[in-house]
Amino acid sequence: MTDFTQTLRRRIARRPATLVAIAVSLVLLVLPAFVNAYALSSYRDVILFAIFALSLDVFWGKTGILSFGHATFFGLGAYGMAVTGIHFEIDPSIVSLVGLLAGVGLAALVALLVGYFILFGGVRGAYFTIVTLALTLTANHIAVGWSSVTGGDSGLIGVPPLVIFGLSFVDPFRSYYLCLAVLLAFLFGSIAIMNGRFGLILTAIQDDETKAQTLGYRTSLLLLVTFVASASMAALAGALYAAMNGFVAPDMIALLLSTEVIIWVAVGGSGTLIGAIIGTFVVWWLQQEISSFNASAWPIAIGSFFIALVLFFPRGPVALVSE
């Protein structure tokens, strides 16, 4: 038993991020005891955004390739959920599951196709970033333009509330804990995977892809798998968001959201996984403060943040603190 606790202690000492992750989980677990139902539903949305940020960090933080198109996947999840729920006559008891499958499946398919062509074409780095940026722009045009299906500029309202296997998640406590469970499963799942063999290979690819290839790893395939997994995670967050808030709008599939999620991850320090979650909460709080001042203030703050980040903290604010 002492052996076990010693091993555990040594492991935690080696990976302080895990300890932070446990602390954050505990805070989020007891949070509902201290806030009212309205605030709880805001925190639930932030948790969904944190899942979204985590999905980007799994790809960007671990492969070093920045996707500027992650809002596409969040949005595909949300629109997949909304369109299946509103336009098709599906039995109410299974409509949420079908919607989740449709949203996540659609996003995974798009990520698979786009990822196949660009990753296997040898595209990395900056090119990857602009192709994914163009992907978001196009997706947004489609969401605005294809109004018979997507509702155009005003989006869609009346997404059926989440019911899974007869269990309804309309109640704010239940929906909060469902989202938290998904977040924690993804968080500890990705920590375990990234600390294991798969994560090591990704780090090797990030450091020197040619070397990793020489060692026999099919690097494009591994990157594609990570990209599709990351996109599916983002889409799940989007689908849950649409079901729990009851609407979708084109700003869920827009460039500004793609930009914001990069900030959430960057503020927490990319590659740390738990940082993405902390970053989401910090930036969300900042956004409330800044947006109340002027509508233009928030985009200007984001822009200034990017410039400051690169010029003064090229390795992220967290890296600065840990140094």
Next chain:
Amino acid sequence: MLTDFIPFALNAMTLISILLIVSMGMAIIFGLMNVINLAHGEFITIGAFVFVLVQSFGGNFWIALVVAPFVGYVFGLCLEKALISRVYSNPLHAILVTWGLSLILQQLILLTFGAAPQSVRRPFEGSIEIAGATYPIYRIFLICFAQAIFAITALIFKKSRFGLELRASIQSPEMTSVMGVDPDKINARAFASGAALAALAGVLLAPLTAVTAFMGINYLARSFFVVLVGGAGSISGVAAGSGLIGTLETALPYQIPNTVAQALVLILAIVMLRFRPKGLVPA
């Protein structure tokens, strides 16, 4: 048949001409410094708003056509010196910085001029008849003028000393600087020239579209596609990319919904990357 075809061909030529001027700056900056300038669209917006300002002071299109590239050049030069030159070594940082810049510029323009679209007076009213089809004179002028600018720029790129140093730097920056060419100077001048061309395109575009703080973003995406499809750092690549993207974007909406057409252009650019990652005509 012919009366249908001529307006289509001229519409395609209008878009191609604008793309030629806008994308050239982006292609050269990318080929030369490996920087993807996400604030490139804002240079178009700035050009258009220079026109708005010139008009509000009693000036006209022709004055704006001279002033805007100058403003673009100076603005581009300042930006390059202050920000862009610090991020050449890291393309990801360049993307974040130029994107940040783009967001700030959009909002500053929005705060200064308001959200309502500005209107500008076009220099030529009326249409002319070409082989039985009527077409606005201004668009004919735009096509000729833009092609002339493109030809002059291509000539500078191929024949002048600056062009020679530029092409040499794109091929091998180290060797070029060993030969006594100051890379900082080349980079700064290339970046500023790209900005000037985009600002010029902004003036040409202003009479045809709604002049708003966000007008640049559509052309930003299109000029990505041009550079992706055509290839970075080569004039012929810009011509090939602009021709292809401009024709497709004009032709497809005749047959299929506009949104599907845009998606198809994106798909084409992505599929191209798999088979010709360096573009149709690489540098």
